[in-house]
Each structure stands twice: as structure tokens, then as C-alpha cells.
Amino acid sequence: NAGVTQTPKFRILKIGQSMTLQCAQDMNHNYMYWYRQDPGMGLKLIYYSVGAGITDKGEVPNGYNVSRSTTEDFPLRLELAAPSQTSVYFCASSPLTNGYTFGSGTRLTVV
Amino acid sequence: AQSVSQHNHHVILSEAASLELGCNYSYGGTVNLFWYVQYPGQHLQLLLKYFSGDPLVKGIKGFEAEFIKSKFSFNLRKPSVQWSDTAEYFCAVIPGNTGKLIFGQGTTLQVKP
Numbered sequence: 001n002a003g004v005t006q007t008p009k010f011r012i013l014k015i016g017q018s019m020t021l022q023c024a025q026d027m028n029h030n031y032m033y034w035y036r037q038d039p040g041m042g043l044k045l046i047y048y049s050v051g052a053g054i055t056d057k058g059e060v061p062n063g064y065n066v067s068r069s070t071t072e073d074f075p076l077r078l079e080l081a082a083p084s085q086t087s088v089y090f091c092a093s094s095p096l097t098n099g100y101t102f103g104s105g106t107r108l109t110v111v
Numbered sequence: 112a113q114s115v116s117q118h119n120h121h122v123i124l125s126e127a128a129s130l131e132l133g134c135n136y137s138y139g140g141t142v143n144l145f146w147y148v149q150y151p152g153q154h155l156q157l158l159l160k161y162f163s164g165d166p167l168v169k170g171i172k173g174f175e176a177e178f179i180k181s182k183f184s185f186n187l188r189k190p191s192v193q194w195s196d197t198a199e200y201f202c203a204v205i206p207g208n209t210g211k212l213i214f215g216q217g218t219t220l221q222v223k224p
Contacts, residue, residue, distance in 0.1 A: 031210055033212065035214075040120065040216060040217070041216055041217075042115075042117075042201060042214040042215050042216035042217045043155075043201065043203075043214040044214070045211060045212070045213065045214075048210065048211060050210055058211065059213070090154060090155070092212070094212075099157075100145075100157070100212060102154045102155045102156075103154065104153075104154045105154055
């Protein structure tokens with residue numbers, strides 16, 4: 001049972017490039033989330049999904065997009081990378097509104 | 112806007128000292144409350160959670176937290192810290208049935224041996 005799997009673990013992007021951060025869970029959880037973690041700022045919710053085909057904005061959605069075509073996958077898309085998007089990104093899943101399981105994170109640097 | 116506030120950004124303690132980390136939230140309705148811990152280089156792990164019932168919640172590794180509804184608080188406590196408790200601690204709240212887990216800014220705990 002892998003839990004929540006994030007790929008890649010590290011990535012360096014140039015300004016203006018695009019990329020997709022992958023997140024997959026094998027626990028059949030309905031709820032999935034993307035957070036970014038910056039020093040001294042805690043975790044900020046970017047987007048979340050309550051089920052396949054349903055997504056909603058969190059606290060800091062600008063510059064990001066998501067999709068949820070299946071229960072298992074919740075990719076996060078950066079279309080035009082900016083230095084302000086340098087951060088550690090965490091994906092999480094939950095069966096309802098409790099019991100969150102976090103992935104191991106993706107460290108992204110935009111230069 | 113819904114928010115979570117942790118009072119201390121950086122706490123330094125000696126081993127065996129008692130710990131209390133403050134957490135307040137701004138939401139008037141029903142809440143689910145959590146404390147997470149993040150050890151250096153690792154992802155978040157759940158310490159304890161409160162949904163309903165006894166407001167004093169016991170978690171892993173000797174941690175406990177008390178929900179005081181009238182104060183909108185959910186403070187984390189441990190009677191005697193160990194060096195291995197050095198980590199960052201996050202309070203988090205789900206307001207109502209929103210499904211959104213909102214985090215505080217975190218408290219870095221450093222325990223000196």
C-alpha cells in the first residue's frame with residue numbers, strides 16, 4: 001500500500017517554463033489537496049478536490065491549475081513558472097474530512 | 112477569512128521541560144482540529160485530532176491537546192520533552208463541512224539535550 005505518491009521529488013525550472021507535479025493515491029480517498037510550504041508561512045492550500053471531476057480553489061490558487069479525472073490522480077499544473085513559485089509542494093488525501101495522508105513532497109526551484 | 116494562528120514561531124527548551132504550544136482559530140461554527148509534526152526533512156505526520164466529545168485529546172508520543180471552545184483554542188502540551196521532539200509543529204482546522212484543512216504558520220521546537 002503506497003499511500004500518497006508524489007513525483008518528482010526535486011525539480012529546477014526556468015522562469016516561464018511549465019510543468020506538472022504528479023500526485024497519486026491508492027486508498028480510494030475522495031478528498032485530495034495540494035499545499036505549498038514556505039518557511040515561516042506554514043502550509044497554504046492551493047487547490048482541493050472532493051471527488052473525481054470536482055475541484056475548487058484554496059487560499060493561493062493563482063498561477064496553478066488542477067484536474068481530477070480519476071479518484072486516484074490529482075496533478076498540479078504550473079503554466080508559466082515564476083520565482084515566487086519556488087516552494088515545497090505537498091499533496092494529501094483523505095476519505096472524508098479527517099485522516100489526512102500526506103505525500104513526501106516535491107521541492108521546486110524556479111530560476 | 113478563516114485563519115489559524117500559532118502564537119510562538121520558535122521555542123527552545125531543555126530536555127524534561129514542559130511544553131505548551133498555543134493555537135487559535137477564527138471560525139464560529141463546528142470545527143475539526145489537528146496537530147501535525149514535521150521532523151527535519153520529512154513530511155507531515157498526525158499527532159492528534161479532535162472531532163467531538165472529550166475536549167482533552169491524547170495523541171502519539173505523549174502529546175495531548177485541549178479544545179476550549181469559548182477561547183477558540185486548541186493548545187498542544189507535553190509534560191516532558193525529549194531531544195527527539197525537535198521538529199516543526201502545525202495546528203490545523205477544518206471549518207464546518209468545508210473539507211478544507213487550513214494550517215497555522217507553524218512553531219519550530221528545538222530541544223537541547
